[in-house]
Amino acid sequence: MCTIVFFLLVIFASGLQAGESHFSTAGFYELAGSGREVYNMNVGWRFHKGSCPDAWQRDFDDSLWDIVSIPHGIELLPEEASGNINYQGEAWYRKTFSVPENLKNKIVYLHFEGIMGKSRIWLNGKLLREHYNGYLPVIVDVTEGLNFETANTLAICADNSDDPSFLPGKPQQALDFTYFGGIYRDCFLIAHNPVHITDANYEDEIAGGGVFIHYPFVSEDKAEIGVKIHLRNESSGLFKGELMLTLRDISGKEISRGVKKLSLRKGRANYYDVNLYVECPELWTPDSPILHQLEIKLVDGNGILIDGMLQKVGIRKIEYRGRDGLYLNNKPYRDKLIGVNRHQDFAIIGNALPNSLHWRDAKKLRDAGIRVVRCIHYPHDPAFLDACDEFGILTILAVAGWQFWNDEPVFSERAYSDIRGLVRRDRNHPSTFMWEPVLNETHFPKEYAHNAKKTVDEEYPYEQALSACDPGSPGSDYFPVIYTHPTSVSAGKKSVYNAGTLKEEIMYFTREFGDNVDDWNSHNSNSRVHRSWGESPMLQQAVHYASPAYPYTCLETLYASQLAHVGGTLWHAFDHQRGYHPQPFYGGIMDAFRQPKMSYYMFMAQRPFDKLDKLPAESGPMVYVANEMTPFSSEDVTVYSNCEEVRLTVFENGKKYVYQRSTDKCKMPSPIITFKDAFHFMELKALARSGKRKEAYILAEGLVNGKIVVTNKKYPSWRPVSLRLRVDDDGLPLHADGSDVVTLIAEIVDEEGTVKRLNNTSVRFTVTGEATLLGDCDIACNPVPAHWGSAPVLIRATTNAGKINIRAEVLGEGVHAIVPCEFEYKSVKPVMRFIYNPVEVRNSAEKKVETHGTxxxxxxxxxxxxxxxxxxxxxxxxxxxxxxxxxxxxxx
Structure with missing residues (x-):
């Protein structure tokens, strides 16, 4: 019996501009009316965890399987999911769907952004593809196998079992990260006409396929943009037409145009180069990440639009000039590039992040002044790179690998293929800074290092292709970038992490700094601090990341390093899960839910105090009092600020202190400010006993040019009385696409709204309306303990836009119990087209929702x-x- 599947055509703006969408689809943005159509395939999959040998068959009965949406990570896990507790093995996905009549006579592809491990894909019982990589796209031509008269059945087997034949190769139980499983990134159905712009990863040609954007000349006066486009003619005859390229600025105004006449015989493909010229261009930099819109149209001889797409373009040139250092847009770049390493996993959902969470990661990091992110130890989601383009974050892009090499030829062959796939996927991002084609901390053959570097150069033949390698690795002499600690901090000692004498032609960068474990078994460290441990450990973590007392790399030594040493990335941005240790890595400047620790604000203080008008993230002056005025708070008050002067007031009519920044004593832009012996709990107690509680506060005022430009006021928390709910969405709304996720945070507060940091409360959430709560008591997600005053949970949107009612309450109903809180939130309609059966999905969702009855x-x-x-x-x-x-x- 055939299942009838409906199309849900969600609002699609006919005049959609690239700037209206944060995220690309399969590397491009859809151009309305171009004949190229994109459908979201994320919703309405049947799912089974485990082996099911017959599930590939078209008529297999999957009616008892769960219905899920992707991104899907096989399972929900506790916040602490390290130690290889996650499921490994086969997972099956099936989707029954129909395609609209208007896609007849078109070429149709399925584009999976990521299926973890090795995967097999069947359409209507026919095996179309086997794939061996969990991080790069899987692209399948389904044109011949699609039915238009009846429904189609798509079956996917995703197997995340250990396999040494492809990257990363190392068993998860011996790995420093966890790769979870499932179809954990987006899936799109893409249809276009027989004469079309190709896909770079599908074509598999060196430095070819699709659209390749490069910059032959860049200056403030003019810029030349080279656009190399690959076309294929799968029609029945000769095609004659034109390629028409239009470049628009951020306001939509046309600033350049190029036209290329062409003739392409049937069954053939060819490359066409179109150069665009811009007078007085607005250039892309980390502090001014200006993105242009490139409109690409293919028209036939009658002027009819045959194919087209939009690309976001950041006009920029990055190069290293030896003894003169790093240059950006032909100007010396003297700021140190300070950033973080990033794993992609999130609390509860593992690697299965919707695009919005990747965007929020980038936004939070750029708010903290981060200018570079090393995307470790694998290719990250395209949505994160789109966000880095938007927020001006330079990226270091790596293939999958960590301390593992297999001498079998198939392993290196697949590694070279992965390098090519990475460059082809990410070559057009203005945020792309360096490539990391070697395997992290791995004893690979010298031949591999040479071939890996050569592969990057072949795939990116324009300008400088900056590839990086550790100094102790075989073949490192072949690389233009060497990862190392600043030589000034090593006291002349040689190690695999130190380059020794600096060479003029080499650029140096610290790939990981800040971690400080006792040994590689126990992993005790003053850099690894869980947010629940409170104020003192978090303050110590921040001091450790900044202080020159640490014998290796810290912020102070990075800022003091030579010109050839351009920067470094902290290990790590966020707390993350690991395979080979029972505890997560706690060294992030934010936790697994992306709640900040004290060190987050210390990094924020390193950003300039100038307001950056063209940066779509927080910028300008900041000041933060890192003291919660608890009975255990330090008597020395720590303040983080990028201002020239900070004035501190402790209690009304109390002590006053002044700090003035001096660049003579510290190389960091903004050292940690400590006001000695400023806070005393006994004085706070005296104010409280005398009825003067409102006079108890710590006020920090930041001054620039003698004027107060920013303040931060901290109050002590008194008796906890209620819960307060907030949504951590960073201004990006929750989209009703069945996949989008947002963090809810319940805070325990006193009568004045001050968070009660010291408590041991558990909070129970109830969610009704157009969202579901992710997780339950089985994985300690509901109720959830409040750490450092807050209890976070995740909710996922349904496919219907509308109201979401959230209730948070503490366990127990005593007279003096903390008062519950109710909050209303709304999801919004997505701007995209979907293929799924809305009735089936809605019925399934209604069965799953756990809520109180009337x-x-x-x-x-x-x-x-x-x-x-x-x-x-x-x-x-x-x-x-x-x-x-x-x-x-x-x-x-």
Whole structure:
């Protein structure tokens, strides 16, 4: 019996501009009316965890399988999911779908951005593709196998089992990261006419396929943009027409145009070069990441649009000039490139992040002043790179690999193929800074190093292809970039992490700094701090990352390094999971939910105090008091600020302090500011006992040119009384696409709204409406303990835009229990077309939603009203208790 599948045609703006969408689809942005159509295939998959040998067959009965949306990571896991606890093995996905009639006579592809491990893909019972890489796209031509009269069945077997024949190769239980599983990135159906612009990864030609953008000449006066386009004619006859290229600035104004006449015989493919010229161009830099829109149209001899797409273009030139150092757009770049390493996993969902979470990662990092991210140890999601283009974050792009080599020829062959796939996928991003084609910390043959570097040069023949390698690796002498600690911090000692005497022609960069473990088994470290451990450990982590007391690399030594040493990336941006250790890596400047630690603000203080008008992230002056005024807070008050002067006031009519920045003593733009012996809990106690609680605060004022430009005021937290809910969306709304996820955070607060950092409360969430809560008590996700005053959870949108009702409450209903909180949020319609059966998905979602029934909610409301009355009475009783305690105890 054939399943009828409907099309859900969500709003699609006919005049869609590249700037209206944050994320590319298969490396391009759809151009309305071009004859090229993109459909989102993420929603409505049947899923089975485990082996199922017959599931590839078209008529296989999958009616009892769960219905899921992708990105999908096989399973939800606890916040702490290290130690190889995740599932490894086969996972099956099936999708029954119909295609619209207007796609007849078109070439149709399926584009999977990532299927973890080795995968096999069947359409209507026919095996179309086997793939051996979990991080690069899987592209399948389904034109011949599609049915238009009946429904089609797509079956995918994704197997994330250990396999030494392809990268990364190393068993997960011996790996420093976890690669989870499933179809964990987007899937698109792409249809275009027989004469079309090709896909670079599908064509598999050296430095070829698709669209290749490069910059023969860049200056402030003019720029030349080279566009190399690969066309294929799969029609029945000769094609004559034109390629028409239009470059528009950020406002949509046309600033350059190019036309190329062409003639292409049937069954043939060819390359066409079109150069564009721009007068007085707005150039892309980390602090001014100006993106242009390149409109590519292929028209026939009658002027009819046959194919087309949009590309985002950042006009820029990055090069290293030996003794003169790094140059950006023909100008010396003297700022140190300070950044972080990034793994892609997130709490609960593992690697299965929707595009919005990748975007928020980039936004949060750029808010903190981060200018470079090393995307370790594998190719990251295209959505993250799109966001880096937008936020001005330079990226270092790596193939998959970590401390593993296999001498079997198939392993190196697949490694070379992965390098080519990485460059072809990411070559047009203006944020691309360096390539890392070698395998991290691996004893590979010298021949591999040479061939890896050669492969990058072949795939990126324009300008300088900056490839990086460790100094101790075989073949490192072949590379233009060497990873090393600054030589000034090594006291002349030779090691595999030190380049020794610097060579003029080599650029140096620290790939990882900041970690400080006792040994590689125990992993105790003052750099690894969980947010729940509180103020003192987090402050120490920040000092460690900044301080020259550490014998290797820290911010101070990076900023003090030679011109040839252009920067470095901290290990690590976020707490992340690992295969070979039972604990996650806690050294992130944010936790696994992306909640900041103290070190986040220390990094933020290194950004310039000038407001960057063209940067779509936070910039300008900042000041942050790293003291929560608890009984255990340090008497020395730490402040992070990028201002020239900081004034500190401790308590109203209390102590006042002044700090003025001096560049003579410290190479960091903004050293950690410490006001000695400034806070005393006993003074706070005295104010509280005398009824002057409102006079208790710490105020930091940041001054530039003698004027107060920013302030931060901290209050002590008193008696916890209620919960407060907020959505951590960074201004990017939740899209009702069945896949989008956002973080909800419940905070325990006092009467004034100050977060009660010291508590041991668990919070239970109830979500109703157009979203579902991810996780339950089985994985300690609901209820969830509040760490450092906050309890985060994730919610996923349904396919219907609308209201989402969230309720947070503490366990227990005592008279003095913390008051629950209710919050209303809304999801919005996505700007994309989808293929799935909305009735089937809706019915499945309704079965899964865990919520209180109507009677339960009414009963809960009645209980709350009774508790409110009791609290009013108990408020007076509580004051009697306080007075009695005072009469029998110390009053001051």
């Amino acid at each position: 009677d339960d909610l009414e009963l809960s409301s009645m209980k709350e009203e009774i508790l409110r009355l009791k609290r009013r009475i108990s408020k007076y009783e509580l004051r009697e208790v306080e007075l009695q305690q005072e009469s029998f105890g110390e009053k001051k």
